Each structure stands twice: as C-alpha cells, then as structure tokens.
Amino acid sequence: MSGRLSGKIAVVTGAANGIGAGCADVFAQEGATVIGIDRGDCDLTDEAATDAFFAQICDGHGRIDILVNAAAFAVFEWIETLSYADWQRTLTGELDIVFLPTRAAWPYLKASGRASVINFASANAYHALEGSAALAHCAGKGGVLAMTRQLAMEGAPHGIRANTISPGFIVTAATQRHMDAVPGFADRVLAKNMVKRLGAPQDIAWCATWLASDEAGYVTGADIRVDAGATAW
Numbered sequence: 001m002s003g004r005l006s007g008k009i010a011v012v013t014g015a016a017n018g019i020g021a022g023c024a025d026v027f028a029q030e031g032a033t034v035i036g037i038d039r040g041d042c043d044l045t046d047e048a049a050t051d052a053f054f055a056q057i058c059d060g061h062g063r064i065d066i067l068v069n070a071a072a073f074a075v076f077e078w079i080e081t082l083s084y085a086d087w088q089r090t091l092t093g094e095l096d097i098v099f100l101p102t103r104a105a106w107p108y109l110k111a112s113g114r115a116s117v118i119n120f121a122s123a124n125a126y127h128a129l130e131g132s133a134a135l136a137h138c139a140g141k142g143g144v145l146a147m148t149r150q151l152a153m154e155g156a157p158h159g160i161r162a163n164t165i166s167p168g169f170i171v172t173a174a175t176q177r178h179m180d181a182v183p184g185f186a187d188r189v190l191a192k193n194m195v196k197r198l199g200a201p202q203d204i205a206w207c208a209t210w211l212a213s214d215e216a217g218y219v220t221g222a223d224i225r226v227d228a229g230a231t232a233w
C-alpha cells in the first residue's frame, strides 16, 4: 500500500476515542501498520503492565517508527474544590501516561533509527479559558511540553524525533458531554477561535501524520498549535 506512512509501524495510545482514534484511522489510510492501545488492552499508568504490554506487541515487529501518546485523563475542578487526590490523579493521567509508554517503547524506537514520538499538550498550556476548571490539566500540559523538549534532546542521537501538538478545543465524545453540561461553553471557544468552527479529531490527525512522516525529518523539539488561532491573539 502506498501512502505517506507506508511501511511504518505506528503505536497509538488512547486509540479507542477522539484524537487517538482519528490518528489511528488516518495513519492506516496513509499506509502505516497501526497498533492501537486503550484501557481494555492495558492500563498505561501501571508500570509493570505497560512494560510487559509493549514487550508483547513490539517483539514481533522489532521496532516502532511512530509513537502517538494520545491516552490521557484529567479531573476538572476549580482550585477550592480540587482535592489533592484528584490533583495527583490528573498528573498521573497527563504525565505518567506519557512517560511510561515512551520509556517502554524507547528500545524499539531506537531500533527504528528514524522514529517520531508525538505527544499532546494543549491550548490550555498557553491560555486560560473562561469557564474551564482546568488547573491540574494546565499543570500537566505544561509538563508535557517541557518533557517532550527533553525527549527530543535525548532521542536525537538515536534518530528519535519528539514533538508536541497543542490542540485547541476538539469535539470528541468526552468534550461533547462537557459542552452539553456547560451552557455557553461552545460559544466561549468560538469567541477565541479565529477559524469560526469547532475542531474535529482529523484536524489533529493530519498534523500528526506530517510529524510522523519523513517529510518532518528536520522537526524535533517543536510544538505545533492546531487551535484555530485561539492562542495567537
């Protein structure tokens, strides 16, 4: 099959929903062999399970060319009602869930010699959105930005590139529920968007496709904001 990712082995976490599902679909269309991981396969915040799962899925292929860390979870609460347990849970769901799969994949990414790691920060790493109780989420996403630059530096000698995408608001099953629960939320998003529509997972997947491809061979340590211009004012 010919395509921009032809011949590449891609692992996509969080592949059952939203942006991960969008990336898995477009990568497959573009010729990659896609291994999707989600909760039913492995709890990616469990160190031993994650190490064992990557060994199991990757030993046959011997390498990973693309790792997309789209799995995440967060608790959204205002500072006065955010418990310490939920703060910690959110940092696990934003940071550990990127660290553990990336560390487990690292030997296979090295074996590729031309690998691409794609992590997700957020417009929330740059601006506060009125009506969004995103304190712990913002802290996690700032961490993803910083850790990905470090991964770029550590990966470069091994031919591993690492970049983040910072999505603006993207409609998924989870964010649709949030929009339904918070009247006026979509209008606040649209007020910040220069492109006056809400985003879809494919809007992010096409950027991920480019970062994953050899077309982006000179791109590492970068963050690409795919946010309808929301953070560019």
Ligand SMILES: NC(=O)c1ccc[n+]([C@@H]2O[C@H](COP(=O)([O-])OP(=O)(O)OC[C@H]3O[C@@H](n4cnc5c(N)ncnc54)[C@H](O)[C@@H]3O)[C@@H](O)[C@H]2O)c1
Binding pocket: 013, 014, 015, 016, 017, 018, 019, 020, 037, 038, 039, 040, 042, 043, 044, 045, 069, 070, 071, 072, 073, 097, 120, 121, 122, 123, 166, 167, 168, 169, 170, 171, 172, 173, 174, 175
């Ligand atoms: N959707 C948006 O508006 C938006 C905006 C900015 C950033 N992001 C970021 O983009 C990434 C993808 O977001 P999304 O909206 O597609 O998320 P989502 O909630 O739609 O999907 C996340 C997936 O991760 C899986 N997952 C969660 N915990 C897991 C675990 N412990 N083990 C295995 N799988 C687990 C879930 O089951 C789910 O399928 C996340 O990092 C998110 O923070 C999303």
